[in-house]
Amino acid sequence: MTSITPYLTVSDGPAALDFYGRAFGAVVVERYDDGELLTHATLTIGDAVLLVSGEFPDLGAVSPTTVGGSTAAVVLATRDPDAAYQAAVTAGARGDRPVEVDGSGTRSGWIVDPFGHRWNIRAET
Numbered sequence: 696m697t698s699i700t701p702y703l704t705v706s707d708g709p710a711a712l713d714f715y716g717r718a719f720g721a722v723v724v725e726r727y728d729d730g731e732l733l734t735h736a737t738l739t740i741g742d743a744v745l746l747v748s749g750e751f752p753d754l755g756a757v758s759p760t761t762v763g764g765s766t767a768a769v770v771l772a773t774r775d776p777d778a779a780y781q782a783a784v785t786a787g788a789r790g791d792r793p794v795e796v797d798g799s800g801t802r803s804g805w806i807v808d809p810f811g812h813r814w815n816i817r818a819e820t
Contacts, residue, residue, distance in 0.1 A: 701769050702746040705810040706760040708733020711747055714809055718786035719771065719779070721745065740771065759811025768805075768813040772820070779816045780804045788814070 705711040708728060715721035721738040728734055733749040750757050759765035773779045780794045783806045794804035794816065803817035 697744070700744050700746060702748070703769070703810070703812055704748055704750055704756045704758045705733070705812075706750060706758040707810070708736065708747065708749040711808075711810050712736055712738070714786055714788075715740070715745070715747070718783040718788060718808070741773075745769075765807075765811050765813050768815055770815045770817060772817055774819055776802050776804060776816045776818050780806060783808070783814065783816065 703711075712721070712723055712726070712733070715738055716723070719740045721740045724737040724739055724744075726733070726736045728736075728749075733747065736747045738745045738747060748756060750761060752761075771779065776794045780790070784790050787809045788806040789809075791805040791807050791813070794802055797803045797817075801818050801820060803815055806814050806816065808814060
């Protein structure tokens with residue numbers, strides 16, 4: 696892991712692991728669940744680590760689906776943001792803003808994954 700590692704709470708853990716694999720090429724490194732509820736999973740996407748769990752309302756762990764939106768976003772830097780954006784949409788994400796040159800001069804776009812998390816997909820700099 697790096698100094699900061701995202702830990703996403705999702706409404707459907709098994710479906711999220713499938714989506715992140717299809718959309719971003721995520722590899723599941725470890726997974727703990729009881730067959731229905733995902734307790735914890737560690738994924739890698741490129742050289743980054745992403746942690747994912749199902750919802751645990753008693754512990755304050757609820758998903759954007761449950762609360763009606765997300766207050767944070769995950770940034771995915773890639774060599775080909777157009778292909779990554781399209782892969783995410785094909786896998787079930789909602790395209791929010793298409794890939795184009797943003798205010799910083801970088802090609803980037805935004806998607807919302809099926810679990811309500813916002814992702815900024817941008818060219819590596």
